[in-house]
Amino acid sequence: MRILHLNLEKGWRGGERQTLFTLQGLRAAGHQVALAARAGGPLAQRAEAAGIRVFPCSGSLALARLLLAQRRSHDVIHAQTAQAMSLLAFLRPVLRAALVFTRRTAFDAPDRVRRQRWKWGRADALVAISQAAAAAPRACGLSAIVIPSAVEPQQADPARVEALRRQFGLTGRRVLVTAAALSPEKDPLTLIEAVHRLRADHPDVICLHCGADGAAADAARARVLALGLQDHYRFAGFQGNVGDCLALADVYVSSSRFEALGTSVLDACLAGLPVVATDVGGHREILDPDRGLLAPAGDDSAIARRVAWVLDHADAARVMGQRAQAHVAQAYSVPAMVAAYQQLYGRLLRA
Incomplete structure (x- = not known):
């Protein structure tokens, strides 16, 4: 098959990693693959x-110019972002290929869902990365196939791990790690408040926040200063290899208010870490029933209590992390994801 993927995102986040994983897997299976991506971007x-x-x-x-020029050169055109799918929807009448869209979000205002229905319906196949991401299309009468995102073990660089340990003063501390952009939907302010609560009974705790700046960055840094948390909350910025940060962690924490799946949680589970995450979207699918601890979104007190339990019950938390590790290694593997897409493409071309 001749397959073109579309992803014009400027940064490097979960969706971009999944795009690359899929292309590499399809190529290894013998297909002709290509990618339309942001010029000069990390993807x-x-x-x-x-x-x-x-x-x-x-x-x-x-x-748009590329798609018009290439409209007879591909059997499948796969939009990996909503922006790309918008363009495919308008160009649908002149494109000969089967059109696929992978939906990676799960936050839907009702009026927005109604506007999106036409666009989603122009795809020959609508894929969602979780049941949570599939809910909105299904609610408006469309079929959505769930193909979960995948993760591979993130190997840590020992030298880089030690450099991070020294840079952020982590020696002798119990370390919380989160990997999330400083954006409102990731809710760093709630995590900061949780760490503020934790330090009262766990004075050796420190949170290493790995993630690029976003719209909540200024507020997050200001709150750390206002609470005097400089020795307990460190901003590490974007880290190219999250495995280096996970190697430093005693527990992984996600405070997201919305999460279609949560590939950073998958990374942490695959590393065998105990995970505390908000009870939203894909987090529930990954961690329920006994593979992690869930807390209500926005509830810093509940997050603090669950992290404290992990820190105070290391053996039980380790077993919990091992259960999650085994589950994620099987259910969220790259070969499984690639095989599912390959089968989907084949069905579309045979139809």
């Missing part, structure tokens, strides 16, 4: 380094 650079053909695009207009 384009990593795909090129992996030997994948990349069509660099500066924006939606450039992508």
Whole structure:
């Protein structure tokens, strides 16, 4: 099969990693793959380094020109972002390929869902990365296939791990790690308040927050200063290899208010870490019933109590982490994800 994936995101987050995983797996299975990606962006650079053909695009207009020029060159065109699917929906009448859209979000205002229905319905197959991400399309009468995102073990670089330990003063501390952009939907302010509560009974605790700046960055840094948490909450910025940060952790924490799946939680589970996460979206699917601890979104007190339990019950928490590790290794593997997409593409082309 000749397969073109579309992803013009400027950064490197879960969706971009999944795009690259899928392309690499499809190519290994013998298919001809290509990628339209943001010119000069991290996805384009990593795909090129992996030997994948990349069509660099500066924006939606450039992508539209590419799709028109390539409309007879591909059997499947797969939009990995909502922006790309919007473009495919408008170009649907002139495109000969089967169109696939992978939905990676689970926050839906009712009026927005109604507006999105037309666009979603233009795809020949709508894929959701979790049951939570599938809920909105199904609620408006569309079929959605669930193909979960996948993770691979993130190998840590010992030298980099030690450098981070020294840089952020982690020696002799019990370390919470979160990997999330400083954006409102990731809710760093609630996590900061939880750490503030924790330090009263666990004065050796420290949170290492790995993630790029976003719209909540200024408020998060200001709150750390206001609470005098500088010795208990450190901003590490974006880290290219999350495995280095996970190697430092005693517990992984996610305070997201919305999460279609949560690949950072998957990474932590695959590393065998005990996880405390908010009871939203895909977190529930990953951690229920006994593979992690869930807390209500926005409830810093509940998050603090659950992290305290992990810190105070190390043996039981370790067993919990091992259960999650075994589950994620089986249910969220890259080969399983790639095989599911390969089967989907084949069904569309045979139809």
